[in-house]
Amino acid sequence: MHRTLLCIHGFPxxxxxxxxxxxxxxxxxTVMAPDLRxxxxxRAPLPTAMSMEAYATDLHDLLDAAGRERVVLCGLxxxxxxxxxxxxxxxxxxxxxxLCNTRATADGPEGRTARxxxxxxxxxxxxxxxxxxxxxxxxxxxxxMIHPEICSRMERMMAEQRPEAIAAAARGMAERPDRSELxxxxxxxxxxxxxxxxxxxPLETSEALHRAIPGSRMMVIQGAGHLSPVEAPALFxxxxxxxxxxxxxxxxxxx
Numbered sequence: 001m002h003r004t005l006l007c008i009h010g011f012p013x014x015x016x017x018x019x020x021x022x023x024x025x026x027x028x029x030t031v032m033a034p035d036l037r038x039x040x041x042x043r044a045p046l047p048t049a050m051s052m053e054a055y056a057t058d059l060h061d062l063l064d065a066a067g068r069e070r071v072v073l074c075g076l077x078x079x080x081x082x083x084x085x086x087x088x089x090x091x092x093x094x095x096x097x098x099l100c101n102t103r104a105t106a107d108g109p110e111g112r113t114a115r116x117x118x119x120x121x122x123x124x125x126x127x128x129x130x131x132x133x134x135x136x137x138x139x140x141x142x143x144x145m146i147h148p149e150i151c152s153r154m155e156r157m158m159a160e161q162r163p164e165a166i167a168a169a170a171r172g173m174a175e176r177p178d179r180s181e182l183x184x185x186x187x188x189x190x191x192x193x194x195x196x197x198x199x200x201x202p203l204e205t206s207e208a209l210h211r212a213i214p215g216s217r218m219m220v221i222q223g224a225g226h227l228s229p230v231e232a233p234a235l236f237x238x239x240x241x242x243x244x245x246x247x248x249x250x251x252x253x254x255x
Contacts (some may be wrong), residue, residue: 003095003244004071005029006059008079010101010227011173012130012158012166014040017076021229024237028244029072034062036082038165046164049171052078056086063093072096072244076229077201078169084179087186096247097190097213098240101198101226103205104212106178115174119167130166131158140197140225150230183212189250190216191243193236195224217243 005025007018018033025031035042036055047054059082063071073094075083080102087094107115122130135155136144144151190213194206203220210218219239224231 003029003247004063004068005031005240005244006063006068006071006073007031007033008055008059008073008075008082009033009036009039010077010079011169012039012127012134012161013154014042014157014161016040016157018229020233021074021237021240024233025241025244028241030068032062032066032068032071034059036079036169038162038168040161046162046168048168049175050165050168051172052081052085052176053089054172055082056089059086060090060093069093070095072098072247074098074100074240075102076100077102077226078173081173081176081179084182085176087188088179088182091187094188096188096243097186098193098243099190099206099209100193100236101195101201101206101228102209103201104179104183104209105205106176107174112174115170119170122163122166122170127161127163127166128159131155134158137199138226139231140195140199140223142197142223143225143227143231147231150227154227154230180212183209184214186213186216189243189247191239192216192218193228193239194218194220195226195228195231196220196222197224198226198228200226 009017015033015035022031073083221232
């Protein structure tokens with residue numbers, strides 16, 4: 001059985017973020033890496049705030065259109081928020097879950113204020129300003145020193161996004177609910193991946209997911225920051241491929 005791996009990008013990126021996974025994991029799964037609404041090549045109309053539930057509904061509709069009944073969800077950061085919304089609404093459509101550099105808790109008052117400021121900066125000053133401010137925070141010091149080309153690629157990707165998509169996503173993240181109560185109810189195999197040097201999602205946020213999701217497994221990539229799939233692609237892809245292989249074994253009929 002050839003699985004479908006649905007990769008959900010973070011903020012403010014697009015589906016091309018997963019290019020390395022699409023190439024490396026093509027033999028293990030059908031990899032889908034769509035642009036969330038408003039990002040990349042998507043030109044759909046946007047509300048003022050784009051909720052995680054709305055992104056999840058878009059993905060649900062995409063899977064229906066593609067005839068994909070069940071998928072392995074892989075969400076990074078904001079993509080993890082969307083993945084949790086998806087599995088909360090349609091658990092029967094999910095056969096495996098990969099949560100990367102993300103968390104289940106909601107923003108506090110300071111976080112919501114910062115999201116609104118990001119939204120206004122995007123609308124008033126443009127995407128390039130957001131990209132310049134965010135790029136250094138997303139990557140570890142090691143990545144910035146050894147692989148400056150990754151920093152350049154990420155900043156360029158963010159700078160190319162529509163300001164209204166950035167603003168809508170920022171406001172949607174500010175409004176997202178706390179999904180901590182969902183975690184103990186997740187029944188599918190779950191892999192949690194994070195970077196040891198993630199300044200935006202400290203290690204304890206991933207540890208909290210790991211403790212709360214029954215039977216979950218956690219991998220910490222040493223030296224990686226918030227964008228583990230692009231900072232350490234070989235290690236990341238190896239972990240995901242192993243996870244997909246184990247899912248295959250679980251569903252292989254007994255002889």
